[in-house]
Amino acid sequence: MNLDAAMLARVQFAFTVSFHIIFPTTSIGLAMFLTVVEGLWLKTRNPVYLQIYRFWLGIFAMAFGVGVVTGIVLSFEFGLGFAHFAQIAGPVIGPMIALEVLTSFFLEAGFLGIMLYGLRRVGPKLHFFATCMVALGTLLSASWILSANSWMQTPDGVAMQNGRLVVTDWLKVIVNPSWLYRLPHMLTAAYLTASFLVAGVGAFYLLRRKHTLFARKSVSIGMACAAILIAGQVFIGDILYSTMLKHQPSKMQAAEGFWERQSQSPAPYYWVIIPDQAHQRNRVALGIPYLGSIWLTHSLHGRVEGLKSTPHDRQPAMGMVFYGFRIMYGIAILMFAVAVASLWLRWHGGLFTTRWFLRSLVIMAPSGIVATLGGWYLAETGRQPWVIFGLLRTVDAVSPVPAGTLLSTLIAFIFVYAFFMTAFLIFVFRMIRRGPEAAPDHAEASASLKNALRLLESPTANVALGR
Amino acid sequence: MDLPLLSAVFAAFSITMYVLLDGFDLGVGALLLLQPHEAARNHMVDSIAPTWDGNETWLIMTGVTLLAGFPLAYSILMPAFYVPLIVMLLALGLRGASFEFRPQGQRNRPSWDAVFSIGSIVAACMQGLILGGVIQGVTIRGDAFGGSVFDCLRPFPILCAGSVLFGYIVLGGCWLYLKTTEESRHFAERTLWFALPAFLMLFVSACLTAAFTQPEVRAAWKTHTVSLATIVGMMALAAIVLFASIGKRSELRPLVAAVSMVGLGIAGLAVLIFPDIIPFRLSLWKASASRLSHVFLLSGAVFVTPLVLAYSAFAYWVFRGKTPVKGWEA
Numbered sequence: 001m002n003l004d005a006a007m008l009a010r011v012q013f014a015f016t017v018s019f020h021i022i023f024p025t026t027s028i029g030l031a032m033f034l035t036v037v038e039g040l041w042l043k044t045r046n047p048v049y050l051q052i053y054r055f056w057l058g059i060f061a062m063a064f065g066v067g068v069v070t071g072i073v074l075s076f077e078f079g080l081g082f083a084h085f086a087q088i089a090g091p092v093i094g095p096m097i098a099l100e101v102l103t104s105f106f107l108e109a110g111f112l113g114i115m116l117y118g119l120r121r122v123g124p125k126l127h128f129f130a131t132c133m134v135a136l137g138t139l140l141s142a143s144w145i146l147s148a149n150s151w152m153q154t155p156d157g158v159a160m161q162n163g164r165l166v167v168t169d170w171l172k173v174i175v176n177p178s179w180l181y182r183l184p185h186m187l188t189a190a191y192l193t194a195s196f197l198v199a200g201v202g203a204f205y206l207l208r209r210k211h212t213l214f215a216r217k218s219v220s221i222g223m224a225c226a227a228i229l230i231a232g233q234v235f236i237g238d239i240l241y242s243t244m245l246k247h248q249p250s251k252m253q254a255a256e257g258f259w260e261r262q263s264q265s266p267a268p269y270y271w272v273i274i275p276d277q278a279h280q281r282n283r284v285a286l287g288i289p290y291l292g293s294i295w296l297t298h299s300l301h302g303r304v305e306g307l308k309s310t311p312h313d314r315q316p317a318m319g320m321v322f323y324g325f326r327i328m329y330g331i332a333i334l335m336f337a338v339a340v341a342s343l344w345l346r347w348h349g350g351l352f353t354t355r356w357f358l359r360s361l362v363i364m365a366p367s368g369i370v371a372t373l374g375g376w377y378l379a380e381t382g383r384q385p386w387v388i389f390g391l392l393r394t395v396d397a398v399s400p401v402p403a404g405t406l407l408s409t410l411i412a413f414i415f416v417y418a419f420f421m422t423a424f425l426i427f428v429f430r431m432i433r434r435g436p437e438a439a440p441d442h443a444e445a446s447a448s449l450k451n452a453l454r455l456l457e458s459p460t461a462n463v464a465l466g467r
Numbered sequence: 468m469d470l471p472l473l474s475a476v477f478a479a480f481s482i483t484m485y486v487l488l489d490g491f492d493l494g495v496g497a498l499l500l501l502q503p504h505e506a507a508r509n510h511m512v513d514s515i516a517p518t519w520d521g522n523e524t525w526l527i528m529t530g531v532t533l534l535a536g537f538p539l540a541y542s543i544l545m546p547a548f549y550v551p552l553i554v555m556l557l558a559l560g561l562r563g564a565s566f567e568f569r570p571q572g573q574r575n576r577p578s579w580d581a582v583f584s585i586g587s588i589v590a591a592c593m594q595g596l597i598l599g600g601v602i603q604g605v606t607i608r609g610d611a612f613g614g615s616v617f618d619c620l621r622p623f624p625i626l627c628a629g630s631v632l633f634g635y636i637v638l639g640g641c642w643l644y645l646k647t648t649e650e651s652r653h654f655a656e657r658t659l660w661f662a663l664p665a666f667l668m669l670f671v672s673a674c675l676t677a678a679f680t681q682p683e684v685r686a687a688w689k690t691h692t693v694s695l696a697t698i699v700g701m702m703a704l705a706a707i708v709l710f711a712s713i714g715k716r717s718e719l720r721p722l723v724a725a726v727s728m729v730g731l732g733i734a735g736l737a738v739l740i741f742p743d744i745i746p747f748r749l750s751l752w753k754a755s756a757s758r759l760s761h762v763f764l765l766s767g768a769v770f771v772t773p774l775v776l777a778y779s780a781f782a783y784w785v786f787r788g789k790t791p792v793k794g795w796e797a
Contacts, residue, residue, distance in 0.1 A: 062567045065563055066564060072526065072560070073556045073560065075527045078534060078541075078545075079534065079545025079546070080545045080549055083542035083546050083611065086541050086545065087539055087541075087542035087610065090534045090541060090542070090756060091538055091756035094531060094532075094535025094756070095535040095760050095767070098528070098535045098767055101524065102528070102772065105527060106521060106524055106775040106779065107775075110778040110779050111778070113520070113521075113782050114517070116517070117795040118795070120795070121786070122785055161757075164538075164757070167759040167763075400546055400611050400612055409553045413553075413557070416561065423564065427568060427572075430571070
């Protein structure tokens with residue numbers, strides 16, 4: 001791998017976008033969770049829901065903040081690193097992202113201030129409306145950006161005129177062949193991420209026998225959502241798999257780790273491979289016999305298509321695609337197992353007391369984020385060598401920026417983002433350690449979210465809000 | 468209908484919104500460095516906390532409008548200003564992160580405030596460098612940027628960086644004058660006394676230097692003498708009104724005057740460069756995307772923008788009046 005400008009531009013984009021996606025995944029999920037919890041609180045007036053809301057709002061605000069500032073970078077990086085892509089595809093993805101900004105970024109930003117600071121000023125009902133609008137904003141944002149990205153995976157509704165793409169049918173561009181499956185897949189991933197985060201924190205408290213009421217509700221809500229969502233996700237994932245097999249066979253060939261046009265029969269299901277792209281073979285390949293045939297061809301002896309079916313110069317690098325897929329899929333299996341265990345334990349009344357289960361929930365807390373990253377690596381590295389599948393190669397898309405400049409800004413990004421991540425994790429862990437009943441340690445902390453919501457429980461605030 | 472022209476008007480509208488709204492946010496941020504008292508700094512940050520995110524969104528709107536409507540211009544400008552843009556994005560990132568992280572603990576707050584302030588100053592300066600670099604002229608070869616990424620590190624863009632920074636500080640001072648009380652209001656007053664003259668000096672020298680750096684600027688003055696002179700005259704009038712209202716009873720007047728002054732500056736710039744999307748190099752029609760792209764972009768702009776303006780105004784209205792000294796929750 002030589003560090004030319006094209007490679008550096010890709011590494012920089014990959015790094016900034018991978019870092020970014022962690023935060024929207026979390027905040028899309030948490031926004032919906034907060035809406036549900038605030039709704040439950042308004043309906044039942046049970047203070048534990050308000051406690052849960054207040055606790056997760058703090059973490060949501062930080063995740064949202066980092067998501068916003070790392071997202072702004074991306075809207076410029078289309079041109080910073082990939083000017084030629086912007087020139088050719090700008091007329092197609094530009095208007096979609098413009099609509100994303102108009103319908104979702106402004107909506108989120110407009111109501112976020114009220115959500116964070118405005119409870120005393122607008123009262124609980126309007127505040128709930130603000131929470132709903134923020135959650136709606138995250139949903140719309142995901143819809144537009146998934147539409148734009150899906151168009152890059154399965155382009156439709158455009159024609160090439162004088163080397164530029166011209167839109168012929170907006171409906172076909174937006175509702176391109178993979179969007180309808182990739183959007184619910186990503187949304188479910190985000191909601192699963194939030195479910196496991198919430199359940200994991202609850203389990204952590206249950207193991208330490210602290211904040212029991214809060215913790216039981218968290219585990220209960222988190223695992224109920226997770227059980228429903230993972231069942232749906234398996235179903236959506238299966239449809240998406242066959243859609244991508246039809247539209248991007250090269251990606252799915254790389255994802256399964258076979259090289260020969262037709263694999264051996266019966267085909268194993270590989271979990272570890274060391275691919276050798278130059279010689280078009282695996283140096284090491286370990287898997288479970290028969291399982292590949294059973295899962296992928298739904299028969300005992302079926303053969304799986306390998307990457308040699310795609311011409312060498314149109315192949316993605318197998319390693320990244322394969323492991324991105326295995327990480328996502330492996331975690332999905334674990335999630336499914338945990339969800340089944342949770343249903344069984346709930347049935348037998350041991351959901352809050354079974355220690356091995358609670359420990360596994362703590363370990364699984366960040367699993368949604370890791371699985372989402374794996375999925376995006378499958379999607380993006382599997383699309384290579386194309387930036388717009390079948391239309392524009394990544395190497396032809398880059399900007400006329402010298403490699404040295406790209407390298408120095410890449411290093412700057414790594415330092416600044418590492419700083420963001422460190423601060424974010426320190427504050428999240430501190431919030432978890434302090435717990436939902438944390439005393440006001442920063443009363444004058446102006447932008448403190450906790451104060452806003454704590455006040456709601458104090459008698460003066462109840463008077464102020466007319467309750 | 469001339470769709471590219473309408474898209475360009477929308478781009479101009481969003482960048483104006485950005486400069487006026489995030490201008491005072493960045494100005495307030497820059498001023499944190501001059502305020503030694505932590506309680507006063509909290510008050511300053513509180514005054515912009517509920518609405519800063521929406522203000523910054525206009526920057527994305529501008530960038531994306533350019534990408535959607537004028538992909539050729541976008542693909543030339545981004546690499547041309549690669550260095551100041553990346554530095555600006557990192558600075559805005561650090562500033563935005565400080566917003567969320569500074570309430571998390573008392574102990575490190577002075578450091579977060581320093582990051583906040585330096586981030587704001589650097590972001591403002593980078594925007595000035597880009598403005599200067601654009602007026603100075605971008606080197607284009609064929610359909611791509613053909614110069615060096617360091618072209619904008621010359622005296623004229625640096626002068627522009629100073630003007631933008633002080634312009635933002637003036638806006639920020641006026642915002643604090645409107646939203647804060649007691650100590651912070653006096654601080655805003657003192658700020659305006661030095662920031663306004665500094666801005667005017669930098670702005671006038673930048674204008675004069677522009678005429679020597681870029682011959683097209685002189686040509687534009689010859690063709691649009693009357694309109695440009697009118698705009699400059701009105702800017703001077705706004706500056707005088709601003710001067711006269713510092714320390715007086717009306718708390719809104721300085722902000723109105725400052726917004727008019729900066730808004731007129733942007734209008735002057737528009738007259739100077741119209742109808743180019745990259746000044747003196749590429750006209751907006753030549754850089755334009757095809758018709759359906761404009762149709763889609765503009766239908767969003769026409770139908771959604773009023774809604775955006777309405778609820779943004781509502782957010783400002785919810786947090787109207789003086790910012791409470793002890794925070795929004797007290």
